[in-house]
Amino acid sequence: xxxxxxxxxxxxxxxxxxxxxxxxxxxxxxxxxxxxxxxxxxxxxxxxxxxxxxxxxxxxxxxxxxxxxxxxxxxxxxxxxxxxxxxxxxxxxxxxxxxxxxxxxxxxxxxxxxxxxxxxxxxxxxxxxxxxxxxxxxxxxxxxxxxxxxxxxxxxxxxxxxxxxxxxxxxxxxxxxxxxxxxxxxxxxxxxxxxxxxxxxxxxxxxxxxxxxxxxxxxxxxxxxxxxxxxxxxxxxxxxxxxxxxxxxxxxxxxxxxxxxxxxxxxxxxxxxxxxxxxxxxxx
Amino acid sequence: xxxxxxxxxxxxxxxxxxxxxxxxxxxxxxxxxxxxxxxxxxxxxxxxxxxxxxxxxxxxxxxxxxxxxxxxxxxxxxxxxxxxxxxxxxxxxxxxxxxxxxxxxxxxxxxxxxxxxxxxxxxxxxxxxxxxxxxxxxxxxxxxxxxxxxxxxxxxxxxxxxxxxxxxxxxxxxxxxxxxxxxxxxxxxxxxxxxxxxxxxxxxxxxxxxxxxxxxxxxxxxxxxxxxxxxxxxxxxxxxxxxxxxxxxxxxxxxxxxxxxxxxxxxxxxxxxxxxxxxxxx
Numbered sequence: 001x002x003x004x005x006x007x008x009x010x011x012x013x014x015x016x017x018x019x020x021x022x023x024x025x026x027x028x029x030x031x032x033x034x035x036x037x038x039x040x041x042x043x044x045x046x047x048x049x050x051x052x053x054x055x056x057x058x059x060x061x062x063x064x065x066x067x068x069x070x071x072x073x074x075x076x077x078x079x080x081x082x083x084x085x086x087x088x089x090x091x092x093x094x095x096x097x098x099x100x101x102x103x104x105x106x107x108x109x110x111x112x113x114x115x116x117x118x119x120x121x122x123x124x125x126x127x128x129x130x131x132x133x134x135x136x137x138x139x140x141x142x143x144x145x146x147x148x149x150x151x152x153x154x155x156x157x158x159x160x161x162x163x164x165x166x167x168x169x170x171x172x173x174x175x176x177x178x179x180x181x182x183x184x185x186x187x188x189x190x191x192x193x194x195x196x197x198x199x200x201x202x203x204x205x206x207x208x209x210x211x212x213x214x215x216x217x218x219x220x221x222x223x224x225x226x227x228x229x230x231x232x233x234x235x236x237x238x239x240x241x242x243x244x245x246x247x248x249x250x251x252x253x254x255x256x257x258x259x260x261x262x263x264x265x266x267x268x269x270x271x272x273x274x275x276x277x278x279x280x281x282x283x284x
Numbered sequence: 285x286x287x288x289x290x291x292x293x294x295x296x297x298x299x300x301x302x303x304x305x306x307x308x309x310x311x312x313x314x315x316x317x318x319x320x321x322x323x324x325x326x327x328x329x330x331x332x333x334x335x336x337x338x339x340x341x342x343x344x345x346x347x348x349x350x351x352x353x354x355x356x357x358x359x360x361x362x363x364x365x366x367x368x369x370x371x372x373x374x375x376x377x378x379x380x381x382x383x384x385x386x387x388x389x390x391x392x393x394x395x396x397x398x399x400x401x402x403x404x405x406x407x408x409x410x411x412x413x414x415x416x417x418x419x420x421x422x423x424x425x426x427x428x429x430x431x432x433x434x435x436x437x438x439x440x441x442x443x444x445x446x447x448x449x450x451x452x453x454x455x456x457x458x459x460x461x462x463x464x465x466x467x468x469x470x471x472x473x474x475x476x477x478x479x480x481x482x483x484x485x486x487x488x489x490x491x492x493x494x495x496x497x498x499x500x501x502x503x504x505x506x507x508x509x510x511x512x513x514x515x516x517x518x519x520x521x522x523x524x525x526x527x528x529x530x531x532x533x534x535x536x537x538x539x540x541x542x543x544x545x546x547x548x549x550x551x552x553x554x555x556x557x558x559x560x561x562x563x564x565x566x
């Protein structure tokens with residue numbers, strides 16, 4: 001059974017006013033348990049609106065969202081439980097750090113869930129470990145951390161709630177290449193160990209290419225496609241028309257194909273590109 | 285003009301707090317000269333000192349030891365600080381933190397008003413600046429309704445209106461989507477080529493750095509490499525040793541070349557890469 005199912009959802013901002021704007025238009029999809037799904041789309045395509053609907057921060061103007069087969073808005077007063085189960089890491093989450101120590105900040109979520117101290121402690125330490133935060137940093141003020149560490153602390157705060165679905169909105173934006181790579185591989189490791197569902201919104205196609213099983217492409221408030229990572233990037237031309245960019249090495253393969261050289265267009269990383277070219281060379 | 289910006293033996297240490305007495309130097313011995321009209325990209329990891337260096341160029345930070353001069357004026361010269369800031373404008377990463385007014389053209393005029401430009405002249409400069417970043421049609425819009433790329437171009441227009449000779453941009457595209465990134469990069473290239481403004485671009489994106497005329501790689505507060513993009517990115521091993529990336533096109537050709545295939549020394553973008561591979565595969 002799918003863990004998340006969106007059924008014909010639409011969302012309108014400021015309905016009935018001069019600023020009325022349809023952000024999502026009749027979107028349907030299903031996400032299976034344990035999947036790693038990337039979400040890409042141009043700015044204004046509805047990605048962020050969509051993820052806020054999935055954890056009940058916004059309520060659809062039309063359509064339904066199911067979590068484990070249950071309509072999340074069936075009992076609006078219980079929507080809080082949905083937010084515990086679908087954890088959301090916002091863009092630039094480090095701006096939301098507020099506590100005196102990193103430990104207290106990470107334990108804020110589990111505390112709100114009503115967990116006892118022992119369980120909370122376990123989860124805080126585990127979450128810190130998952131995100132690569134050193135133990136000794138738990139007792140310092142979050143404001144004394146570096147940018148990358150702050151980001152990790154904020155993500156740990158959501159992971160500590162142990163959500164069944166973890167949604168991350170641009171978790172690597174603004175980090176340097178090294179920090180990006182490290183954080184992504186930690187998210188991938190976390191996904192492998194915890195075996196939960198992860199949805200990652202990103203502008204960085206390179207990031208998504210390396211990590212996601214499937215990709216949901218949004219365009220102008222609609223679902224443009226939802227398919228395996230290789231199939232999505234094989235349609236590089238279409239992605240470019242949507243104002244998206246494929247990884248440079250994918251683009252190189254596309255350009256070679258246009259010149260009549262028969263390479264596989266679904267090449268997503270330099271490693272794959274390297275092997276593909278070697279194959280072509282040895283096949284001659 | 286030669287030696288437009290001159291950095292000599294620059295060391296910089298952030299002020300130490302009580303717990304943190306033995307802070308290391310953020311910059312330790314930087315020597316650079318930048319000529320008028322150059323387009324220089326500075327790359328390096330977080331903490332390598334590139335933003336600290338940028339903030340030295342218009343007197344936001346002053347050297348702990350060493351000197352920085354802009355157009356012959358030492359940045360430590362307190363009486364001439366406004367001259368320096370009029371000469372070197374700074375654009376930051378987050379467009380939302382740089383917008384102050386409720387209407388685009390008012391926002392662009394803000395800097396000019398502060399340096400006491402005459403009303404009529406402001407009108408002219410604001411219009412020209414908005415045209416230069418291709419945002420003239422939006423002059424009466426509210427900035428909060430614009431995309432990230434558009435906001436960043438408004439921030440750049442605000443700097444252009446002050447008619448600086450040099451613009452320093454500190455990761456101006458880090459928070460933008462691919463299209464916004466292209467918009468901003470095209471604007472930067474145009475300012476450099478058509479208006480002759482000296483550009484110093486700090487970036488993590490190697491695909492942006494290859495567009496510059498000169499690339500400076502910083503590491504641990506020092507200059508590691510300094511040269512044309514071809515010269516810098518041909519040093520794939522050295523870049524990797526310092527855990528810096530090179531463009532995917534460059535890496536692909538480099539690795540194939542290492543397997544003994546006849547390929548050019550260094551390619552920088554997908555066109556060059558495809559050309560090289562086409563020859564090899566046909």
